[in-house]
Amino acid sequence: DVKVTQSSRYLVKRTGEKVFLECVQDMDHENMFWYRQDPGLGLRLIYFSYDVKMKEKGDIPEGYSVSREKKERFSLILESASTNQTSMYLCASVEGLAGGWPETQYFGPGTRLLVL
Amino acid sequence: AQSVTQLDSQVPVFEEAPVELRCNYSSSVSVYLFWYVQYPNQGLQLLLKYLSGSTLVKGINGFEAEFNKSQTSFHLRKPSVHISDTAEYFCAVSRFVQGAQKLVFGQGTRLTINP
Numbered sequence: 001d002v003k004v005t006q007s008s009r010y011l012v013k014r015t016g017e018k019v020f021l022e023c024v025q026d027m028d029h030e031n032m033f034w035y036r037q038d039p040g041l042g043l044r045l046i047y048f049s050y051d052v053k054m055k056e057k058g059d060i061p062e063g064y065s066v067s068r069e070k071k072e073r074f075s076l077i078l079e080s081a082s083t084n085q086t087s088m089y090l091c092a093s094v095e096g097l098a099g100g101w102p103e104t105q106y107f108g109p110g111t112r113l114l115v116l
Numbered sequence: 117a118q119s120v121t122q123l124d125s126q127v128p129v130f131e132e133a134p135v136e137l138r139c140n141y142s143s144s145v146s147v148y149l150f151w152y153v154q155y156p157n158q159g160l161q162l163l164l165k166y167l168s169g170s171t172l173v174k175g176i177n178g179f180e181a182e183f184n185k186s187q188t189s190f191h192l193r194k195p196s197v198h199i200s201d202t203a204e205y206f207c208a209v210s211r212f213v214q215g216a217q218k219l220v221f222g223q224g225t226r227l228t229i230n231p
Contacts, residue, residue, distance in 0.1 A: 004159070031217065040125065042206060042221040043160075058218075090159055094217060102148045102167065102210040102217045107159035 003027075004108040006091055012114045019078040021111050023091030030095060032074035033058075033105070034066060037088040049074055081115045088112050118143040118209045122222035129197055130230050137192040137225045139181075139207035148210035149190040150219065151181055155203045163205070166190065177201070202229045 007022035025032065031050050035043040035058075045058030047066040055066050063085060067075045074093075078085055091108040123138040141149065148167050152160040164175025171183040181192045190207060204226050208219040 033218075035221075040223055042122075042223040043219075044221075045218060048218065092160075102150075102165070102212075104162045104165070105160075105217075105219060107152075107161065109157075109159045 004091055004093055004106050006089075006108040006111050008111050009109065010112050010114075012116065013078075013081050014116055015082060017078075017081050017115075019081050019113065019115075021076040021078075021089055021091075021113070023074045023076070023093075023108055024072055025074075025091075025093040025106070026072065027093065027095075027106070028071065029093040029106075030071070031093065032068065033092040033094075034064075034074065034076045035090045035092065036060070037090055037110070043090065046076065081113075083115050086113060086115045118145075118211050118220050120207050120209050120220055120222035122205075122207055122225050124225050125223065126226045126228065128228045128230060131199055132196045134195050135193065135197050135201075135227065137205050137207075137227065139190045139192065139222060141188055141190060141207075141209045143188075143209055143211075145211075147183075147185075149181075149183060150208040150210065151175065151179070151190075151192050152206045152208060152221075153203045154206065154224075160206065163192070197227075197229050199229050199231065201227060203227060 004025045033048040034046045049055045049068040065077045089111045092105040094105045121140045150165045151163040154160045166183045174180045207222040
């Protein structure tokens with residue numbers, strides 16, 4: 001089974017702190033994603049990575065950065081946490097294109113971040 | 117641009133009753149559609165997906181969905197729900213950017229099963 005793990009289930013941080021959220025997948029997937037989930041808004045894409053050291057902005061990248069130094073690990077960084085970044089953060093991974101058909105994205109359990 | 121609208125934010129039903137969760141999409145290109153489920157305190161997992169072929173797609177846990185191109189819909193159905201189906205359900209459409217498959221999600225529908 002594919003496994004996507006996230007370093008923390010719950011985090012409490014103070015405004016202005018630098019926050020690292022870690023995600024690891026064990027299936028050698030090329031593509032990895034960070035989403036945030038808010039009630040009534042569904043999931044919104046923050047950043048994604050299609051290869052090591054490669055990254056692309058998603059729909060809401062402001063206030064975030066990412067790092068992918070190894071294929072299995074994708075980190076989300078909040079440079080200076082703010083209260084409006086209180087949310088559930090979900091990581092996902094998927095294989096690269098397979099004959100052009102979309103593949104299933106596999107999600108981690110999520111990190112619930114509270115910024116005070 | 118592709119987008120997804122889930123018409124109901126919450127759907128309460130009684131156990132063993134049928135349920136339909138509605139999803140409409142907009143897309144100007146080939147459409148690939150997904151339904152994901154999120155059980156309490158968990159990540160998302162795939163219920164089913166439509167890529168091509170038969171418009172009726174069967175998924176896990178007795179769910180099915182029908183792709184209707186003329187109505188741009190992909191509604192999720194189950195003939196008889198169980199307490200264990202209590203969860204949030206997300207419809208999504210796929211798009212490719214930089215060779216990576218990106219999902220655009222709807223707002224989610226919270227399904228509550230009452231005994």
